Amino acid sequence: VKKCSLTGRWVNDLGSNMTIMTMKSNGDFAGIYYTAVSATTKKIERSPLLGSQHQPYLLKQPTFGFTVHWTFSDSITVFTGQCFVDEDGKEVLKTMWLLRSHADKPIDDWKATLVGYNEFKRLESPME
Ligand code: B9F
Numbered sequence: 001v002k003k004c005s006l007t008g009r010w011v012n013d014l015g016s017n018m019t020i021m022t023m024k025s026n027g028d029f030a031g032i033y034y035t036a037v038s039a040t041t042k043k044i045e046r047s048p049l050l051g052s053q054h055q056p057y058l059l060k061q062p063t064f065g066f067t068v069h070w071t072f073s074d075s076i077t078v079f080t081g082q083c084f085v086d087e088d089g090k091e092v093l094k095t096m097w098l099l100r101s102h103a104d105k106p107i108d109d110w111k112a113t114l115v116g117y118n119e120f121k122r123l124e125s126p127m128e
Contacts, residue, residue, distance in 0.1 A: 004083035004091045005056045006064060009123040017123070018049065027053045033068045045072045053083075060085060064093075074102040079118070093120035 007023045015036035023029045033049045051066025065080040081095030099114040 001060055002085050002089055003057070003060050004062060004085055006051075006053055006062075006083065006093070007056075010093060010120040011123050012118040012120045014118065016118075018120070020049075020051075023053075023056055025057070027056050027062075027064075029053060029066070031066075035070075038072075040073060042072045047071045051079075076100050091122050095120065 005023060006020045006029060009017065009019045011017050017034045017036075018031055020029050020031035022031070029051050031049045031051075032046050034046045035044055038044050047068055047070045049066045049068045051064055053064035054062040056062065061082055061084050063080075063082045065078065068077045068079070070076065077097050077099045079095045079097045081093050084092050084094060086092060095118050097116050097118060099116070101112045101114075103109050103112040
């Protein structure tokens with residue numbers, strides 16, 4: 001059976017890209033996130049991500065989580081989700097995320113967290 005590992009390049013429904021380069025045998029991983037959207041005037045930059053997935057060599061459809069540390073703003077996004085293998089053998093990451101913005105004072109805390117859903121598909125190179 002085909003097993004899903006997060007290693008490689010992915011694109012989501014917003015057009016954002018991420019590349020997961022390093023996967024340890026314990027499931028720890030690291031990569032780079034390039035968001036297609038930002039809702040600010042600041043220039044978007046590639047940002048590092050750090051995460052963890054369950055048993056990359058054993059599970060067909062592992063759960064995972066990762067944090068993106070935005071280098072162009074003082075905010076953080078955490079994603080959690082699961083990798084599924086669909087009928088055609090294509091991998092899809094179904095995730096939810098929380099985006100935490102910087103609040104200047106405690107009274108502004110209530111509006112500092114956004115929530116959403118993203119699906120990622122593997123970016124396949126035409127050669128393969
Ligand atoms: O635009 C975000 C940001 C945070 C504070 C000022 C700007 C950083 C990039 C977030 C990208 C999100 C989406 N991209 C993606 O692939 S992470 C979840 C989505 N999935 C805008 C103004 C205040 C908060 C957000 Fe900000």
